[in-house]
Amino acid sequence: MNISTDIWVWIAALLTLFIYSFLYKDNPFYKFAEHLFIGIGVGYTTVLLWFNSVIPKLWNPLVHGTSPMRFFLIIPILIGALMFSIFSKKNNWLIRIPIAIYIGAGSGLAIPLDFEGLIFEQVKGTILTKSMFNSFIVGFSSIVLFIGVIATLVYFYFSKEHKGFVGKTARVGIFYIMIAFGASFGYTVMARVSLLIGRMQFLLHNWLGIIK
Amino acid sequence: MRFFEKILKIDRRWIFLIVGIVVIIPLIFPIGMPVLTTPPVRSLYNYVDKLQGTGKAVMLVTDFDPSTMPELLPMACAILRHCFAKKIPVYLYGGLYSAYVGMAEMALEKTLPDFPDLQYGKDYIFLGYVPGVSLVILGMGGSISGTFNTDYYGNKLDTLPLNKMVDNYKNIGIVIDLSGSASPETWVIYGYQRFGVRIGVGTTAVSAAQYYPMLQTGQFVGMLGGLKGAAEYEQLIKKAGIPTGRLEATIGMDAQSFVHIFLIFIIILGNIAFLITKKRKV
Numbered sequence: 001m002n003i004s005t006d007i008w009v010w011i012a013a014l015l016t017l018f019i020y021s022f023l024y025k026d027n028p029f030y031k032f033a034e035h036l037f038i039g040i041g042v043g044y045t046t047v048l049l050w051f052n053s054v055i056p057k058l059w060n061p062l063v064h065g066t067s068p069m070r071f072f073l074i075i076p077i078l079i080g081a082l083m084f085s086i087f088s089k090k091n092n093w094l095i096r097i098p099i100a101i102y103i104g105a106g107s108g109l110a111i112p113l114d115f116e117g118l119i120f121e122q123v124k125g126t127i128l129t130k131s132m133f134n135s136f137i138v139g140f141s142s143i144v145l146f147i148g149v150i151a152t153l154v155y156f157y158f159s160k161e162h163k164g165f166v167g168k169t170a171r172v173g174i175f176y177i178m179i180a181f182g183a184s185f186g187y188t189v190m191a192r193v194s195l196l197i198g199r200m201q202f203l204l205h206n207w208l209g210i211i212k
Numbered sequence: 213m214r215f216f217e218k219i220l221k222i223d224r225r226w227i228f229l230i231v232g233i234v235v236i237i238p239l240i241f242p243i244g245m246p247v248l249t250t251p252p253v254r255s256l257y258n259y260v261d262k263l264q265g266t267g268k269a270v271m272l273v274t275d276f277d278p279s280t281m282p283e284l285l286p287m288a289c290a291i292l293r294h295c296f297a298k299k300i301p302v303y304l305y306g307g308l309y310s311a312y313v314g315m316a317e318m319a320l321e322k323t324l325p326d327f328p329d330l331q332y333g334k335d336y337i338f339l340g341y342v343p344g345v346s347l348v349i350l351g352m353g354g355s356i357s358g359t360f361n362t363d364y365y366g367n368k369l370d371t372l373p374l375n376k377m378v379d380n381y382k383n384i385g386i387v388i389d390l391s392g393s394a395s396p397e398t399w400v401i402y403g404y405q406r407f408g409v410r411i412g413v414g415t416t417a418v419s420a421a422q423y424y425p426m427l428q429t430g431q432f433v434g435m436l437g438g439l440k441g442a443a444e445y446e447q448l449i450k451k452a453g454i455p456t457g458r459l460e461a462t463i464g465m466d467a468q469s470f471v472h473i474f475l476i477f478i479i480i481l482g483n484i485a486f487l488i489t490k491k492r493k494v
Contacts, residue, residue: 023225044311045310045311048311048313049310049343052340052341053341056361056362057343110401113402113405117397117400117404117431121405121429122429145428180421184422187418189472189475190438191283191416191417193235193468194282194417194438194439194468195279195280196235197235197239197282198283198439198464200235200236200467201239201282201464211239211240212458
């Protein structure tokens with residue numbers, strides 16, 4: 001056993017135990033750690049944004065820069081400042097301007113590439129080609145995938161009553177969806193256990209020095 | 213019958229306690245259960261390995277914060293060790309959001325002591341945070357130095373030798389996004405679809421299932437899923453004779469396996485208890 005003498009390791013260890021104490025029941029130690037976490041998180045992010053974004057991208061070029069183009073920076077500053085109009089009951093409609101620009105630019109950038117990357121490529125991935133059947137496993141998997149995509153899409157087609165052939169196909173779709181939920185749930189359990197293992201390793205290795 | 217009724221009414225805190233014990237015991241008394249390598253992990257490893265000597269760099273992105281650190285930090289360390297040992301240039305990018313940059317710093321602190329010959333600016337560069345998310349990914353397609361101006365330490369990027377050779381995706385062999393969020397999709401959309409840069413992903417187990425379709429379409433070169441993925445990569449670099457440091461993910465796999473066995477047992481037991489008590493009520 002080789003207990004840590006680092007004060008920060010002790011603080012981290014105690015805060016971990018404070019948070020885990022919630023598993024027994026809600027208590028002041030847990031509340032303290034929770035509030036501390038939120039406060040530090042907000043403070044850390046604010047400072048980081050200030051020093052990595054506002055100072056180098058706006059303040060320094062505007063105040064210390066020499067290019068005459070630097071004054072164009074005033075336009076995004078003014079548009080961004082309109083976000084604070086939310087605090088005025090009379091002028092809060094002004095917030096629509098930066099939000100409209102943000103959504104407009106974001107949609108313009110995202111929509112064509114989203115279609116390309118998340119829809120067309122995925123549809124391409126379901127197309128059965130001759131070469132897939134060179135290997136039995138790949139061929140079989142491709143057919144399973146193809147049926148799964150069609151059946152699941154039919155399940156989410158609500159303009160026709162799920163009866164007869166459509167109903168049976170939708171039922172197959174439900175099986176696929178349930179299997180997907182099961183896989184997702186299994187992975188979620190694995191993730192949560194991994195986080196617990198990570199903290200236990202910290203307590204047993206970094207703090208108490210029980211394990212190597 | 214009363215046993216099954218009791219099972220259904222058991223205080224959940226007993227389950228928490230047992231899970232805690234099942235995690236702690238294998239950590240103290242490890243048995244070293246085998247970690248088998250899966251194709252998505254091997255594919256990523258092989259792709260990175262083949263970059264050796266090509267002059268192309270790996271861009272490793274730490275898009276995660278401390279909440280997912282146990283799964284993703286071992287991946288970052290293992291991939292860094294792989295690149296450092298094979299002399300593959302590395303751009304370590306501290307993530308698309310401001311809270312992530314500390315994770316990249318931590319990964320460097322854990323790996324650098326084993327590679328004392330590395331030169332900053334020549335063998336690796338550490339990029340800090342700049343706002344913009346998708347705009348940053350798009351910007352790097354034109355110029356990395358133009359997008360970031362300076363590295364994490366405040367050095368002008370265009371003065372660093374590595375940046376003179378690699379200043380956009382043309383000389384980036386692969387971007388590996390280690391993510392606890394949906395950022396791999398962002399990299400695929402703006403990096404792969406727009407510029408054709410290859411993407412690898414290391415993700416939390418929670419997100420792994422949703423990324424298999426992108427693996428199947430070839431949009432991802434390979435994938436490390438959760439602690440298991442990290443352990444597999446650790447085993448691959450260990451087999452290659454690369455200094456591994458403390459194998460954090462591999463050490464955790466015994467506990468992971470035992471907890472899974474316990475959870476399978478209680479899920480089956482809970483369902484049997486439910487069915488039997490339900491039948492009795494009818």
